[in-house]
Amino acid sequence: MSDHAGRRPTIVQVARLAHVSHQTVSRYLRHNGGLKPETVRRVEAAIEELGYRPNLVARSMRTRRTGRLAVLLPAPALLLPTRLLSAAAVVAHDAGFLIEVVSIEGGPRERAGRALELMTSGQVEGVLSLSSLPGLTDQPATPSRAAFAVVGEYDDELHGIGELADASVVAEIVEHLADLGHRHFLHVAGPDAWPSARARRQVYAEVIERLGLVSHGVVDGDWSAECGYAAVRALPGTSPVTAVVAANDPMATGAVRAALDRGWGVPERLSVVGWDDLELGRFATPSLSSVVVDREEQGRVAMERLIALVRGEPEPERTRLPLNRLVLRESTGPAPVLG
Template sequence: MAIDVGGTSRAPTIHEVARRAGVSHQTVSRYLRDMGPFKPATTERVEKAIRELNYRPNMIARSMRTRRTGVLAVILPSQLDAMPTPTLAGAAKAAHAAGCFMEISVVDGTAQDRAARAIELLESGRVEGVLSLSALPGLTDRPKGPGTAALTVLDQYDDDLRGIGPLADASVMADIVRSLAELGHRKFLHIAGPQDWASARARRRVFEETVAELGLVCGGVVGGGWGPEVGYAAVSDLDAASGVTAVVAANDYVAMGAMRAAHERGWRVPQDLSVTGWDDLGTGRYATPSLSTVSVDRQGQGRQAMSRLIALVRDEAPPVVSPEANQLILRESSGPVPPSGSAWRGDT
């Protein structure tokens, strides 16, 4: 609640909480700073007064007394249409579990601009730690020190919030090709993502290398986008006599577009054409058929990065558990190669 004074409202004070609870304001202050112990009855009265008045502590004043704010900031480039939601969700969960608040600072401009903003936050006294998801020139991980907050640089996104480093690891692409080869497939089509993305380039490169290494046949590399329309167009344009029996798509959206085009052409998945994606989207799990894909633990990346930051803030040992590596998940959309010589293709 707000206190109405002369037609205007203001936030309740610690003294008003104390009066309602029947204790001194020093007791309320000690309670808010977790400086007990307190009698159960006292705790109950103070908590009830705080709830009834909807009291919110003055974080700035509290931080001046305790040198702690409980606030952790995440710095992002200003590409809001590419917001890495799973990574941020993992970071937020780790912050919440540690009893901290997480705020997001979106910075326009270059990496140097982000570094300058990071320094402002580190020296502001308002936050205890800063996590950057992309590189900050001249700055690296550092613990909390006199007059400065702790810093963790994840450096897994570029200036346009496109995944790099571990998020661009494409080694599982080799597992996809090998698994399909073991099912009898010999001719593959890769529907690639946009080649200005490191992850898309890496997936194409590993695809081509593995096909060549295993003596398989590349039936083409097409596409160049992340949307379902890219996969739909690629399979719609695929020659029925091409001999391609396996489509390896750059992500799940592309794969689902490819499956839709196959359905419209009368090609059964996986009996006539196997399709795999990447990212393990929830929609792919419930598609008909369910989509073979690669699980990427982006939440784990964010959770680990925030846990590293919290360890630096608290001068604790860093976490030793790493996020789960990318994993191939084979579902209903991939199966054995069609019987040799069968008239399995034909547009309806």
């Protein structure tokens, strides 16, 4: 049995197993860099074998660092961006930080004041806000204030804005379907209170007009599968509509179900495209053509930027794919020839 069994492994044990000094292990844990790749490999292998985790309390007493980061949400937060938060948490934990999610009530200025209080409280080393706050922009840590970074892709009700509301892929959807011979379309829209829904509705109308296609209506939806189902069930039996562009996957799934209930094959009679690329749609029959929204990448990039600000390091360079990307699957195909 190893000499560390039953006890919390120490940095000295990690150093001994990796055949390096404890100062080298400490340097690795501080992410100071400059270590040889072989040294990094041995240290990481020793940490993994021992199950070593830094003692954040002791580190805080020595360095005045807390090892904690905060993610700010406007309150009440009824729809949490769980995929973004999960990806951000993984990045934080891998870097040796704990994170806590803080929901702050009030208007933007009140939340900005509360954010400043948190940044100067000494309780956290960095603050990541999902919505923009007046007077606060990305800033590195100082001896008296925590670092701050903002995602800026959500409004005060956590509705997607900015790149999350970019609807340019709707044009790509309609153009692709038009290339397949589709000329008659229906759009099942999201609630008008959502910037993303308004943008998708607007781009849909613009591209239909630009390409000389025919829209047989825009159905006001509520993001539910029932809404998509009702929209397709309401089409006349002789409707020339052969393509449905839905503003999210649940409404698209409802549209597919309604088509099948009417005896309309998908995509043989009706092509359907959704948005969000939910897992259920990928495994449905037929699998759903949709728009991937890479919220995980958004969370990773934001947290990496915050950690760089905390440490006074340059933001890591990475090649970012577009946040929204069309993925074609079984629910779309060539336009049928209707009698």
